[in-house]
Amino acid sequence: MPVTRDIAASYRGPRAVFRRLLAMGDNEGRALAILMAGCAVTFVAQWPRLSREAHLAEQDVYPMMGGSLLAWMFIAPLIFYVLAFLSGLILRVFGGKASGFETRLALFWAFLAASPLMLLNGLVAGFIGPGGALMLVGALWCVVFLWFWLANLREAGWG
Structure with a gap:
């Protein structure tokens, strides 16, 4: 199943999707590719916010994007x-009992x-800016991320 369908299916039932991923067997290369894809999407999500900040500060956006690239593609995977x-x-x-x-x-x-x-968080940060909408979308991301992570850990053998 394509990764985009797996992502959409995770919103309906994260444990079933993760069970399917586990059934593919241990493959560290696939796990790293999943992490790097998530970091790449997060890096792209930063572009609207960085463009807004650069425009408001009357700075060049490219050094800011370079810093974001370093953070998300090299440092974040280690974290x-x-x-x-x-x-x-x-x-x-x-x-x-999870490995x-x-x-x-x-x-x-x-x-x-x-x-x-x-x-979505990046778009809100870029087009609307700081405020209630950005906090709401950020909180929604945190809740969904924790829901997926805990469901995945449970499927892996936590509970």
């Missing part, structure tokens, strides 16, 4: 790997599956 490792340790303390690959995939897939809301 996600550390976060997945720590969540795996926490799960083991509470009796979870390291399963905990990484749970986090990475939740991040990619919630990325459409990150794109």
Whole structure:
């Protein structure tokens, strides 16, 4: 199934989609590709906000985009790997049976599956700017991301 259909299906039933991903077997390359796709979408989602900020500050947008590229494509993946490792340790303390690959995939897939809301967040930040609408969309993204992540961890063997 194409990744876009899997993302849409995650909003209807995240555990079924994650079960299907787990059935494909352990493939660290696929997990890294999912993480990098999520980081790439998040980087693209930053463009409207960066353009707005550059325009309002009368600066060139390209250095800001370069910094965002460095942050999302090189630094954020390392942070996600550390976060997945720590969540795996926490799960083991509470009796979870998920492997390291399963905990990484749970986090990475939740991040990619919630990325459409990150794109919406970027559009709101770019066109409307700071305020209630941006906070609402950001909070919605956080709730959906946590829902996907916890559902994936549960499917991986937490509960």
